[in-house]
Structures are given as C-alpha cells and as structure tokens.
Amino acid sequence: MLFDKIVAVITGGSSGIGLGIAKDLAKRGARVLITGRNPEKLEQAVAEIGQQASGMVVDIGKVADINALFERVRDQYGRVDVLVANAGGAEPAPLRMITEAHVDDTLNTNLRGVIFTVQGALPLMGNGGSVILIGSTASINPPEGMSVYGAAKAGVRNLVRAWIQELKGSGIRINVVSPGPTRTPGFDAYFPEEQAEGVFALLAEKSTVGRIGAPEDIAQTVSFLASEAAGYINGIELFVDGGASQI
Ligand SMILES: NC(=O)c1ccc[n+]([C@@H]2O[C@H](COP(=O)([O-])OP(=O)(O)OC[C@H]3O[C@@H](n4cnc5c(N)ncnc54)[C@H](OP(=O)(O)O)[C@@H]3O)[C@@H](O)[C@H]2O)c1
Numbered sequence: 180m181l182f183d184k185i186v187a188v189i190t191g192g193s194s195g196i197g198l199g200i201a202k203d204l205a206k207r208g209a210r211v212l213i214t215g216r217n218p219e220k221l222e223q224a225v226a227e228i229g230q231q232a233s234g235m236v237v238d239i240g241k242v243a244d245i246n247a248l249f250e251r252v253r254d255q256y257g258r259v260d261v262l263v264a265n266a267g268g269a270e271p272a273p274l275r276m277i278t279e280a281h282v283d284d285t286l287n288t289n290l291r292g293v294i295f296t297v298q299g300a301l302p303l304m305g306n307g308g309s310v311i312l313i314g315s316t317a318s319i320n321p322p323e324g325m326s327v328y329g330a331a332k333a334g335v336r337n338l339v340r341a342w343i344q345e346l347k348g349s350g351i352r353i354n355v356v357s358p359g360p361t362r363t364p365g366f367d368a369y370f371p372e373e374q375a376e377g378v379f380a381l382l383a384e385k386s387t388v389g390r391i392g393a394p395e396d397i398a399q400t401v402s403f404l405a406s407e408a409a410g411y412i413n414g415i416e417l418f419v420d421g422g423a424s425q426i
Pocket residue numbers: 190191192193194195196197214215216217218220237238239240265266267268269288313314315316357358359360361362363364365366
C-alpha cells in the first residue's frame with residue numbers, strides 16, 4: 180500500500196474536505212489522527228474512517244490545544260509522516276461590518292493556527308515528511324465579504340515561501356492545496372437552502388470542467404502531494420478548482 184502504516188495528522192478531519200483527506204489516506208494504508216471541535220462529529224468521523232483512525236478535540240485557535248495534540252501524537256505514534264493543516268473557515272463580513280472579533284477569530288483559525296500546527300509537528304517529522312496546508316482560491320480571488328479570510332489564506336501561501344528555505348536539507352516538503360468551491364457541510368452552510376442549488380449551478384458554470392468540487396477531488400490531490408511521486412515538488416500552491424481561478 181502507498182502509505183502503509185505511515186502516521187498522518189489531519190486538523191479539521193471531522194468534516195468535509197478534512198474528512199475526505201483522512202479517508203483517502205486511510206484507504207491507502209495510513210494511520211490517521213483527526214481533530215475537530217465538536218466531539219460528537221469527531222466520534223462519528225472516526226467510526227466512518229475505521230480502525231486506523233483516532234480523534235482528538237482541538238481548537239486550532241488555542242496554542243495550548245495544539246501543544247496537547249502533538250504531545251498525544253508523540254505518545255501514541257512517536258512521529259508524524261504527513262501533516263495536513265486543514266481546519267479553517269470563516270463567517271462573511273463586508274468591510275463596513277468587520278469587527279475586532281471577526282478579525283481575531285478568522286486569523287486565529289486560518290493563519291495563527293496553521294503556524295503553531297506546523298511548528299508543533301516539526302519535532303516529530305523527519306526526512307520524507309510532507310506538510311500540506313489547505314489554502315483557498317480566496318488567496319488570489321477573495322469573494323465579497325471574505326477579505327479577512329482571503330488575507331489569511333494569502334498569508335498561508337506566503338508562510339510556505341519562507342519555510343521551505345528554513346527547512347532546506349531536512350527532507351521535509353511543504354505545499355499548499357487551494358480548493359475552489361467544494362461541496363462540504365461548511366460550504367453548504369453559507370447559502371440559504373432555497374438559494375443553494377442556484378448558486379451551485381452558477382459556480383459549476385464558472386468552472387471550466389462544468390462542475391464544482393467534491394472532497395474527493397481535494398483528497399486525491401493531497402495524497403499525491405504526500406507521496407514520494409511528488410518528491411520534487413516543494414513550496415507550490417496547487418489550485419484544485421476546475422480552472423476557475425485561472426481565467
Ligand atoms: N469547501 C470549500 O468550498 C472550500 C474552498 C476553499 C478552501 N476551503 C478550506 O478547506 C478547509 C476545510 O473546509 P470545509 O469546507 O471542509 O469545512 P467544514 O465542512 O466546515 O469542516 C471544517 C473542519 O475544520 C474544523 N474546524 C473549523 N474551525 C476550527 C477550529 N477553530 N479549531 C479546530 N477545528 C476547526 C471543523 O471542526 P468542528 O466542526 O468540530 O468545528 C471541521 O472538522 C478550510 O481550511 C477551508 O478554508 C474550503
């Protein structure tokens with residue numbers, strides 16, 4: 180198996196894209212530890228993935244939680260082979276409505292959390308390790324109301340540019356996977372039920388492949404970047420969006 184017994188940590192692995200990634204890595208042989216905030220959702224996701232999965236409640240905005248996560252990983256597995264920093268998301272807020280709390284929450288989850296997640300995993304990673312940060316097409320093309328989120332995701336992309344230089348010679352690669360619109364519980368929640376199908380149809384039309392994304396599209400890309408087949412790929416932002424951000 181491609182990822183026989185490797186150890187993969189996926190933050191936000193209890194839903195949507197993160198759950199898709201955890202399932203794909205587990206299917207290919209990895210042992211996966213997923214995180215989320217809601218314990219019931221987390222437990223259900225662990226059961227869905229199967230025996231190779233375990234879960235831990237972690238608020239990625241809290242550094243103490245992240246430290247506890249990697250203490251547990253060290254005790255349970257002794258190492259991390261693949262780290263996927265996926266936990267994220269944001270409420271929309273147009274410029275006139277942005278509050279201090281909106282900025283703090285959005286940056287804590289989508290930028291600060293990513294920094295301390297990677298820092299926390301690093302002592303457990305070595306030659307051949309792969310870090311994948313889940314960005315967004317909002318890094319180059321933020322929709323209305325998503326300016327702070329877009330800034331956080333652009334920041335994630337930029338962290339990597341410095342980190343790959345700092346990690347030169349370590350054998351650890353870091354890449355960003357930036358999804359376009361992807362059907363997940365988090366994404367669906369942005370749209371009132373009566374408008375949702377219309378919005379999804381419009382987004383599908385904007386894509387050059389005639390549809391919007393599924394978690395499996397992102398998961399298969401992550402598994403490729405985590406594999407040795409991607410051993411010469413480092414520091415990129417790979418858009419998985421049906422070409423929508425490139426036209
Ligand atoms: N879906 C899209 O169209 C899309 C497009 C571009 C980028 N993305 C990115 O893809 C990633 C996953 O999004 P998704 O659509 O799969 O969302 P989702 O269905 O809402 O899942 C988000 C996951 O992250 C966890 N999470 C959120 N905030 C957290 C926090 N502060 N601390 C710990 N865990 C937290 C959630 O756990 P709880 O539910 O327990 O809080 C859940 O497991 C995010 O980084 C998002 O920005 C998504």
